[in-house]
Amino acid sequence: MSRRGDWVYENNGGTCVAIAGADYCVVAADTRLSVGYSILTRDHSKICELADKCVLASSGFQGDIKALHKNLSARELLYQHQHNKRMSCPAMAQLLSNTLYYKRFFPYYAFNVLGGLDSEGKGCVFTYDAVGSYERTGFSAQGTGSTLIMPVLDNQLKSPSPLLLPARDAVTPLSESEAVDLVKDVFASATERDIYTGDKLEIVVINKAGTKREYIDLRKD
């Protein structure tokens, strides 16, 4: 595809993960920005806080991602002015889907994971493809390390499908600290085997008390 003179994208690499709990949500991403085999910076955040209970992590082409995050933040501010409240996570999920689909024929090269609390205070994670198809799930990984991380998350967190009828009780979800430990573990493993993932891990935890942020060092090689 890069033979064509009109290929305007590049993949800056990186991985994003989100896990939803009963009353919290963990959103994490590494902070490495690469082009080809070079690392441009070890300190670039892929996470954007769109609303007090809504956080977006995106990996892919950082040019498109910057534009997308700016676009969504601006729309959220408009919503605040018009409705006198901040956007809920499910509302932002639909907005992100439409924003991505409107560029269906010249897509944002962004693989997104949206995490936060829904209007009842339960954790929610929405996972997207590049053109806007989305689904509410309990956990997700996107980016270059996603194929390494998803099987581990499936093993630890998978609960009976929401499509089952009669509905089955979901497996008891992890506590907040267990979820954060799991995220640290999967990133450490992904860093070992994915050249684009590493340097530092930024973890954002959202619960009813608010948002807190933590940085963990990863392998820099």
Add this chain to the structure above:
Amino acid sequence: MRLDVSAIENSFAVQVDDYAGLFGAGAGADLPAMELPTCADFDGFQKETKELMKNKKGTTTLAFIFDKGVIVAADSRASMGGYISSQTVRKIIEINPYMLGTMAGGAADCQFWHRNLGIKCRLHELANKRRISVAGASKLLANILYSYRGMGLSIGTMIAGWDEKGPGLYYVDSEGARLVGTRFAVGSGSLYAYSILDEGYRFEMSVEEAGELARRAIYHATFRDGASGGCVSVYHVGPNGWKKLSGDDVGELHYQYYPAQVTPVEQEMADAPAA
């Protein structure tokens, strides 16, 4: 001895510019001629046509009409190339309480345009003070998709519902097709689903029998098609709207249909004695 030059001699007369005999029998009128297809790429069009026929929509969905309404069923796997991106995709989309749409092809395309169709159907209700018919809803969608023809949308959907005329089922796709019918299966697993569906179909069936037929058809498709899997969802659309009949994991369905055989062990292996 006369040289036999019949092979080299050209038996076709020389082309005379008389508009190929348009104004009367001219010199070129008895030229043996062959119709050539008018297309951009004469050398490659056959290969391209074969590619068109290939079913690239990795999924299995089906719907059929019977005497008690419409049954709609689908699997729940989404694949990106060889990677399974999700096993819990909702492929049966609830357009409104009495109409369902199925998803095959591009997930984003299907989700977006079904939501758009739901909005248009609601606007029709508000403007006309009555529900839109299944024919009308499918036409709305088909016209939109036709206008995007050739631009790369990938949608293979069935619109199923119950309106004033009774049960209705339409197949609509991104090539611009809109077909009315009583039995459809769409996706890479459709061939497997068709075989089970066609074999077991009768117009008079109870709702349970019809649901079981649909479930088995999707199960068999997930068994043989790598791009289909996850859970089978079966819906029934009756005169009072749609209702979800069942949702089953295909892994568990397999052992329901084909229980594991306990093979008798002739010589049991004994644990090695602890040294």
